[in-house]
Each structure stands twice: as C-alpha cells, then as structure tokens.
Amino acid sequence: MKVAMEELLYKNGVDLVFNGHVHAYERSNRVYNYTLDPCGPVYITVGDGGNREKMAIPHADEPGNCPNPSTTPDDYMGGFCAYNFTSGPAAGEFCWDRQPDYSAYRETSFGHGILEVKNETHALWSWHRNQDMYNTAGDQIYIVRQPDRCPVERKGEDLS
16 A cells, blocks of 8 residues: 555645554654655654554565565455565565664554544554553654645645
8 A cells, every 4th residue: 555655645745644554663754755855744643542453564675574575365355465675775676674763663562542632733643552550651752744844735736
C-alpha cells in the first residue's frame, strides 16, 4: 500500500497514516521514498491489539530473517513476492539489512493507541502496552503540521 499511495499522500500533505495487519507495533519518523523528510507522513502500524495468531516477532532486517524471494508465494497475484526496493538505502535488495533510519520505534507487545487532536496543527499519539494499561506510555509523539514549511496547494484554491 505504501508504494502505491505514497506520492498521493505526500502531495496532499498527509501527516499521519495508520496501518494494521502486522501483529506488532512500529512508528516511523516523517518519511518519503524511504528517506527522512520533514514533510512526509508518520506511519504507524498498530496491529497489536491481540489475536490468535501470536505476535509478529522477527523483523526481516534482523540477521538471518530475510526470506529468499522464491520462498514467498503470492497466492493472490500468483507467482512469488519477489519485490525489491527500487529506491532509498535498500535499493535493489529484497530486505533491509538493519532497522531503517526512518523506523523510530518498534516493539513486539500487545498494545493499543490513543490519538488526541489538540488543535488544527497538533495531535498527540500515545501507544500503551496492554499490561501497562494507561499508566505508562510505551511510545509517545506530537504530530505537528507545519503549513509554512510544507505547503499544500489545492485545486481551485488561492493560497496567497
């Protein structure tokens, strides 16, 4: 999804993207095209609410965890998932060889998040491990929109 939608999200000044599915938690720094970018969105994968399938423990960038592309069948499209990164520090590779610079925080724990919109430019994201309840935030960040630094032009709208 990121590859297919990244340009659209960036052009329209999206600040925050939530994803699920992966049974773990990860938050990125602001990123565009696998590179740190102050105008790119923050991506949050919060698929760790609980499930019967267990946690997604290994990360592909940890030593020995990158699968061989020929061992990753793609039942939906047919064939194999042999996508290589086309840009950024992992260009031409199937997996990163380390935690990417844009990956700000990741943890394999069951948890939940709270997004508090403070005003038109500030929102507070807090992620909590389920066992900690609300007493301790495992991860916390203010998402700050900076229209003067990252302007977005809308069709038919005069921004002057």
